[in-house]
C-alpha cells in the first residue's frame with residue numbers, strides 16, 4: 001500500500017472499524033468457471049445502461065406535442081415532429097457524442113437482456129435454484145420480468161414508427177383482458193391510445209420506477225449470493241457445502257471483475273462505432289393510423305409476437321365476458337410460462353422426494369425431469385419466436401404466409417412435447433446405466 005493510501009485507510013479504520021469485516025469480505029471465495037461471469041456481465045451492462053441513460057435523459061423530451069425541428073438533419077429540417085422523436089433526432093445529429101451514447105445504450109440493453117437470459121439458463125441447467133437458493137431464484141424471475149419491461153419501455157420512448165406500433169399492440173393486448181381490460185389500459189396508458197400521456201408515463205417507468213426496482217432487487221440478489229455462498233461444480237473429494245474452491249474477492253476476483261468491466265465497456269463502444277444500432281431516422285415518427293407492415297419487436301419479445309401471430313383468431317363469450325385469441329396468446333400463455341418457471345424448483349423436489357440442501361452443480365442430463373422441462377419450455381419459446389418471422393420467411397422463400405403460420409403452429413404444438421419425452425427417456429436410461437439415482441447425485 002502506498003503511504004498515502006495507508007494513511008487514508010488507517011484514518012478511516014480508526015473511525016469506522018473497517019478492518020475486521022473488511023478482511024472477511026476480502027477473503028470471500030469465488031469459484032472459477034466461465035458460466036459464473038454471465039451474472040457479472042449482466043450487472044456491468046446494467047451499470048453502463050444507467051450511466052449512458054443519465055446522459056440521454058438530459059436531452060430527451062417526454063412528450064408527443066408537435067415541435068418544429070431546426071437542426072442539422074436535412075430530412076427533418078423545418079418539419080413538425082412529436083417532441084420525443086424530435087429530441088432523439090437532435091440527440092443523434094446535433095448533440096456532440098449523442099449518437100455514440102445512444103448506440104452504447106442500445107447495445108448495452110441487448111447485452112443486458114441476453115446475459116440475464118443466459119444466466120437464468122445456467123441456473124436452471126445446473127440446478128443452482130435448489131434449496132437453499134429458491135428465494136434468490138424467484139428474485140431472479142422478478143428481475144427477468146423487470147428487464148423485459150425496461151427494454152420495452154425504452155424501445156417505446158423514441159416514438160418512431162416501430163415504437164408506436166409496439167405501444168399500440170401492447171394497448172390492444174391489455175384491452176383484451178376480460179372484465180378489467182379497459183380499466184387496466186386506462187391506468188397504464190392514461191386514456192385511449194394514442195393518448196398524450198403514454199410517453200410521459202413510459203418515461204417515468206423507464207428512468208425512475210423500473211431502474212429503482214431493479215437496483216433494489218439486484219442488491220438483494222447479490223446480498224443473498226454473499227450470504228448463502230456460491231454453488232460450485234463438482235470437485236473430486238471436496239464437500240461442496242463446507243468448502244468452496246476459488247479465488248478471494250481481494251485482490252484476485254476484484255482484478256478479474258475489473259478486467260471484465262474493461263472488456264465489456266470496450267466491446268460495447270466498438271459495437272456502437274461499427275453497428276448502426278438505433279437508426280430511427282429510417283423509421284420516421286409514429287403516425288397514428290399508418291400501419292407499418294414490417295413492425296417487429298426487439299428479439300427478446302419475439303416469443304410474444306410469435307404467439308400473437310400463431311394463435312387462431314377465435315372469440316367467444318363466457319359468463320357475459322368476451323374472450324379472444326390475443327388474450328390467450330398475450331396474457332394466458334405468458335402467465336403459464338412464468339408460473340412454470342416459478343413452480344419448477346418445488347416440482348423437482350417433490351417428484352424426486354429430495355431433502356436437505358444442494359450446493360454442487362449438476363449436468364441436467366442427470367435429472368430427467370429437468371432436462372425435459374428445459375427442452376419442452378425453451379423449445380416452445382424458440383419455436384414461437386421463429387413464428388414471429390413468418391412474414392420475413394414468406395418473402396424470402398416465396399411460401400404463402402398462411403402455410404408458414406400453419407407449419408409453425410404444428411411445430412410449436414408437437415415439437416416441444418416430443419423433444420421433452422425423448423430427452424426424458426434418454427437421461428433416464430443414461431442415469432440407470434451409471435447405476436445412479438437422482439437423489440444419489442452429489443450435493
Ligand code: HEM
Nearest residue numbers: 036039040042043120128133136137140141143144230231
Ligand atoms: C438483473 C439481472 C441479474 C443480475 C445482475 C444477476 C447477477 C448475479 C450475479 C453477479 C451472481 C453471482 C455469480 C453467478 O453465480 O453467476 C448471481 C447468482 C445467482 N443468480 Fe442472478 N442475476 C440476475 C438475474 C437472475 C435471474 C433471472 C435468475 C434466475 C431466475 C437468477 C438466479 C440466480 C441464482 C439462483 C444465483 C446463485 C447461483 C449460485 O450460487 O450458483 N439471477 N446473479
